[in-house]
Each structure stands twice: as C-alpha cells, then as structure tokens.
Amino acid sequence: MHLSMPGVSRALLCAVLHNQSLTHSGGLVASHPTERQDHGLDPAQTAWQQRLEALLGEGCRAGADLVEVFLERTDHIGVLAEQDTITSVSPAFAMGAGIRVFSNQRDGFVSTNDLSDAGLLRALDQALGMLNLERHSAASLRSFDGLRPLRDFGLEKQGWLVQAPDLSSSTALLLQGTDLLQRHGQHLDVRRGSYSRDWQEVLVAASDGTFARDIRLHQSCGLSVLAADGEHRASIGRRYGSTDRPDDLKTWDVDASAAEVCASAATMLYADYVDGGQMPVVLANRFGGVIFHEACGHLLETTQLERGTSPFAGMVDQTIANPAVTAIDEGLSAGAFGSIAMDDEGMESQRTVLIENGVLKRFLSDRAGEMRTGHQRTGSGRRQNHGFAAASRMRNTYIAAGPHRPEELISSIDRGLYCKSMGGGSVGATGQFNFSVEEAYLIENGQLGQAVKGATLIGEAKEVMPRISMCADDLDLAAGYCGSVSGSIFVTVGQPHIKVDSITVGGR
C-alpha cells in the first residue's frame, strides 16, 4: 500500500478560489459532444433497473447469499505542458461492470467490459462458479425482493462533465503556469504543468435491495520543475486536487503555485544531503499527514484485520497512540479529494473517529469486512474502477488540531529535523512504514537551520504512534493517490504540525 503524488491543501486551494484572475475562454464543451443526449446509467432513462433485477434474481436463485453489481462509465482527460508547449493530450473513456457474489463469507468477483445481457450473465455465471454455485441448479431458498427505490446522489451532477474545463482553457492555464515558472525561477532545466480530469458515473445494485447512483468529478493540476546548476539538482513539484467542483481549475491561483514551487526549488537546489540517524522531527501540516496514513490508517482498515496484519487487532477502546492524538477519517469535507457522497457499495459516506485522545475507537469497514470481522460498515468500501472488488479504504484522513502553535513544536527540540514537504510512502505486512521527505530543515537549539534533502523516514506503527507528543493548531489537508488492494483511489491526508519524539531518519 502506498501513497503518492503529493498535493497541497484544500484550504489553500479553496482560499485561492476567490483570488483567481484568469480569464476563462468562454464556452465549456465536453470531450464528447454527444454526452448531453447520453443517458448513461440513469435508471430513470434506461432499462438498467430491470436488467439488474433480472441479473440479481438469477444470482439469488442460484443460491448466493448476496450478489452485487457495480456499473461504471468513465471519461478522462490528461494534459501535459512542458516548457512552453502542450506535449500530450490523452482522452480516454471506458465502461464496465464488476459482479461480486458472496456465499458463506467467501466471495467471487468478475469484471468485464461487456455490458450486454449475455456478457453480464457470463460474468455472473463465472462468479457463481467460483463458489460452486450454478444457475438452473436445484431450487434455492434465497429470495430476491427487488431493488429499493434508487438513491440518486448524481441527480444534481448531471451537467458536471460539460461544466468542467474544456481543452482550450485547461491547456491555456497550463501554459500560463509554465510561463510563470520561468518568470519566478532560476536555473530551471524543465518546467512542467499537468492537469487531469476524471469523471465517473457509477450505479450499484445488490440483492439486499441496495440501489444507488452517483456521479464523481475529480480534477487535479500541478506544476513541477527540475532545477540544475552544475552538479546541483533539485526536482520540486506541487499538486492540487479537488472533488465535485467543476469550476475549480478556473480559480486556481497559478501564479502563487508557481512562486511556491520556484521558491522551494531555489532552496533545495543547493541543499546538502541529510545525515541519517535517530532524532525528533516536526512534520508540517497538509501532506505531513502521510505519516498517519501509512503508519496507522492502513492498519485500521478491516482488510488488514482479515489478513491478520494489523497490530491493532482487538484493541478497540485501548490506548494505541499518545493522548495528544485524535484521528478522523471521513468522506464529507466539501471539495476534498477523498470525499464521496456514497461509497462504491452504495452506502452513504460518514465521519468516522478512528482514535480519540490516543484511544482506538473504530476500524474502517466495507461489506466484506463487516461480514468477516464484525466491524460495522463505515461507508468506506472503495475501488479504483470496476476491475476491482471494493475494500475498506481511507477517504479524508487526518489528525485533529491540537493546542500548540507550530513554533512551540520546533522550539522544543535541541537537535532534529523539520520536514516541510513530504513525498510518497508505503507500509508493509509487518507494520513497517516509510515515506520520503522532499524539503527539510535542520532544527538546532529550537531554531530552523539549513535546508537538507534526501531524507526517508521509517518506523513501526505501534512504536511511532505513542511518540506523536504535540499537535499544533493549524490543521490542513492535501490531496493524494493511495494504491492498495482495490487499486489506486483519490484520498486526502492531513494534520496540523506534529512533533514525533524520535524516528529513524534515513540519509547519507
């Protein structure tokens, strides 16, 4: 499991929404003009409800405990600008279904691009067959009472695909970004801007009556540079992400982003490599939250309980972290990259307190997790696309704000490291986690010192959580991508500035 592609805070992005001065170039068009006439998966306009009920009925009659169908349509655009040229525009559209059958707590899952009746039946047969079930076999006692009325979370989102920026405006903005990098920076060998727009329509139907639809829109944009001066090199990037805000790109303060990237590159270009060792660290807010994501968040997913790889199994209501730590996972923050109106199993999203004042309160659970571990579902069943069965996954995950000012954390350390900007990380089967640090400063006698690079922080979840001894009052969030058992998904990490009393800092 790993987190990648650092972003910056939603708060920052939201803040700049009001200061955006970019002129938008008029008409918004979808990448596919026929979209307006396409009813997609909308059961009110199509025969999907009847088709799904027939499919689910077949599965139940074959003896399945539960049958779930996840239908999906996607529309993606990726754009890359390098120096002063658009070098890549990559549209893609897709559709598919994932059919999952449960029997005696086991499950079979089949995904297919073939959405014809024959294709879906073939996939159902295959999923049933995995569990030694068969259609038209001996009569089953299982009944299917039909789908409940549709919960349509996508009703107000019908126009999002056409409201999102068209290629003219997104390419113009990226070129503006790379131009601003040139103006703000020095020694820049490479200037890049990138934008991606992921639109997804999902329809979930299950034999317990679940019937829900949603439309999601994720947009991400970023700037990056490679600075070089003789033997000195630094690569710096910042990425921003939002959910369900078609207009977000239009209000991106690209100038502020370019200035931030260039300032960081100027600092890190001549930074020395950090000396490795054990030391106290202060992790900045926003993407500093990668530490909780990797060190603890993944281990609070029921997927890990099922595998027997969580050191926190059986520890609900026990202290697993410093009392300074309260941690939350939720899918509700407006516009945050990990927010979801419903999860990929049709359950409405919610706010889940994972740790309260150091005490473990809750695990993140999906349908299979509830079935196999007894932990109630939390609206956390997520998947990259129809090719994956849903699994318990994080959404917007963060450590809550504490009482301290960030300066108090730094001044409490005689010799240590201030990690201002984090890269990706991962956690392994034994709870050992790691993440890289993109921009760091030595702390000497309570003051920030010289910039250093090349640090990788490693540790073990059970050991590091009690060492988070101070939390500041500046909680902020950042967008990222998390790769795990059900693929790569959009998430948010976050925290205020925090102090870790001791951790291994890998360096040279």
Place this chain on the structure above:
Amino acid sequence: MSGTNSTAPQALNVSDLRDQLDGMAHREGIHKWDLGASRSSNATVQVDRGEAKQLKASQRSSITVRVWNDAGLVGITSTTDLSPSGLERALIGARDASQFGNANDIPGFSPLAMAPTPELNRPLQPALGIQKLLSTLKQAEKDLLGQHQAIETVPYNGLSEGSSERIYLNSDGAVRQVQRTQASLYLYARAEEMGRKPRSGGAIRVALGSEGLDVQGCVDEAAQRTLSHLNYQPIDTGRYLVCFTPEAFLDLLGAFSSLMNARAILDGVSLSDADSIGSRLAVPFLSLHDNGLHPGHVGAAPFDGEGTPTQRLRLIHNGQLESFLHSEATARHFGVKPTGHAGLGAKVSVGPDWFEVSTSEGTTSGTTHLHHSTSLDTFVLIESLNALHAGVKASQGSFSLPFDGWLVRDGEKLSVESATVAGDIRQVLSGIVHLEPDAKVTHQGVSPHVWVDGLAITGEA
C-alpha cells in the same frame, strides 16, 4: 466448474477492426491513423488459512487510436468500448485531440512497423480453471505454514493465470498480432516469535501457464526468506560494503533507466544527454543489455507499441554507454533506428523491457573472493528495496530506500531490523567492486549478485 478458457471472450478480429477503422477514417476524411488494441482474460485466487479468500476473474479489452490531422498533428483517444460506436467515438476523439498536438515533436509510423518480427518460442498454455488454482494455492499455503511454527499466516498470496492478446495496425497496412498466456504465484509470509516483532518474506514465480509454475520452489523460497529474518537486530548507521541480490539490483537499475532513455534525455529529465554515448557510466567490467527476447522473459512480445520488432540491445559495454532506448520519434531525432521500446501515445513513452546485467567479456573485477554465501568479509546483503516510488529521485540520481536484508559477519547472517540505504546511482555504478559469476534469471531480468563499497546505511542502533 468452468475454467477461464470456457468463459474467455473471443479473440480480437484484426481484419474486422482494420476494415472498420478504414471505413470510418475514410468517412471522416482521416488519411493517417494507427491503432493499438489489447484483450485479456485472467483468473486469480487468494486464500486465507485454508479457505478461499477471494476469487477473481476479468475480461478486458481496450484500444488506443491515433490520428494525424490535415496539419500533420497527432491526437489520441483510448477506450474499452470496441463496438462500432466506440471505435467511431475514439477516432473522432483522437481527431479532436489532434488540434492540441505538439508541432515540435510529431510521432510517425515506425519505419520498422512492417519489418519481420523475431520468432518467440512461447507456446500458449491451457488454463487449469479457478478451482484447480484454488486447490493448488491452498496446498501451497498449507505447505508454507507447515515449514515452521513461527510462520503464522501468508497474508499476501495469489495464484493467477490468464491469456492476453495485443495488436498493432496502421493505415499504411502494418498488422501485428501476438497472443500469449501467463501464470504467476506469489507467497508472502508473516512470522512472529514470542516477544519479538513480526517478520516477513516472500517469493514469486512466473511461467507461461499454471502447470509450469514452480510451486514448491516458491514455497521453499518464501519460507527460507521469512525464517532468515526471524533473528534480527538493529544495525549501526554508517558506510558499508553492500551486496545487492539480483532482484534488488535490477529494481535499482530499473528505477534509474532514464539514464538510457532517449525520451527522458530529450525531455531534460535524464542525467545523460545527447553526447553521453561513449561516456563511462559504470565500471569497465559491467555490461548491460536490454533483451525483451530472453527465454526467461515470460511476458515477451515480438513488437512494441509502434510495431517495431523487439530486439536485444547493448546499452552499456565495458562500462561505456553504447545505446539509448528509442521510440520512432526519438530515434529520428538521434538519427538511429527505433529499438522496440515504445508505447503508443500522442507523446510516445519509452521504457526498458528486460535487463541483462553481466560481466564484460574478457574482464574481471579483481575482487573475485567476494561471494554472498561464502565471503567472510563484513557486508550488508540487500535482499529487496522498498518504496522505490517514493525514495528514488531519478532526475537527480539519488535514492534513499528502506530495505530488507542481512548484516553478514564472518559468514553469519543476521537480519537487519529496519534500515535505509542511500546513495547516488552514478556512484553505485562506478563503485561496483564485483559482479559474481553466476547470473540469476528473475521475473524481471537477469543479473548476478552485485557488490558496491561504501554505501550509506541508516539503522536504529
């Protein structure tokens, strides 16, 4: 119970696809196009303490269409919808995207797209079916758990088999098609002794089909690796003589393949430049080939995304950089032929296929007494590198990576509890002190154990 064969979708109909594209392109006034398409069918099982945990299967298909517009600019669109309406939408989408094509770097058809392709001896293997996969994996898990009482679970495991097909067509008449089958097994065990931290280790096997998988070898290796980490302790921070296993060295080399990647060089994100050919990149006794045709390369294909034939390419000879990896566009820029390492895109990606690391013919390192299993020197044996996605800065040449491995002293191996290794790839390549004589064919390439002196290790001691 049906196996994957009985439920597999039909093979791609190449002539039908070509006829459809030809007709649509003609109607739309598109004169130049190419297409890459793929289809796959896979079945995977996972188990948990004797029970099926999850059984999965998939049928997937996709196409990518490229179109050159009247101004010569290129656009692209990808889709999973292979219906006539899907194809048409992709074709039109590609033409629309071509308005934003890069006039400074226009890809063309590979001049080798109709050249003969190499014969690959990769006979298609039958699928065994998911119930057979399940019983095989259950037995493998049981055998692994039975190897030592400390091995409590095998939390990460999977056995899969599948078939796939890939084609390339272009409007000049190029037609490429390949079908293949593949199976893989991975077992990653977790072991714990009273009062000690949990430890883990694993192994992987790939083959053309499930019948060909070395299941017992995978079980034995996973057990041996897991148990070898039970006795662990922290390591002192410092500089060490390091021996990379073939798997670890191939991982490291792959993470820095931009050194030899013409696309990365043109993009300015490589440590090499256009004048680097002939320069010394590594010690004189190291040679490196990229060989997508190697018999051990189960996933080998006879052509790349642009239809260029796959070949064995010498990248480093006697320590000197001799060739770059190329697409059609980069090859044209450098005045050479495409090498068969391209993807398919508006901006065509370039990547390595299958590295072969070897000792240069007629050379020796001079430190031939070093051997990972017999040497009495004190050294760190790095079994695997972790978090390469986060800890490698390819454009800077630097890395700082957690690893699994052992401190070896007087022939005794003691697992390293938790540590990182850091350095610069150029210093690694020029600081190699020995390549062991026996190369190992792994699932990702071929390499011997590689010895490097003076790498920085940070531990918890």
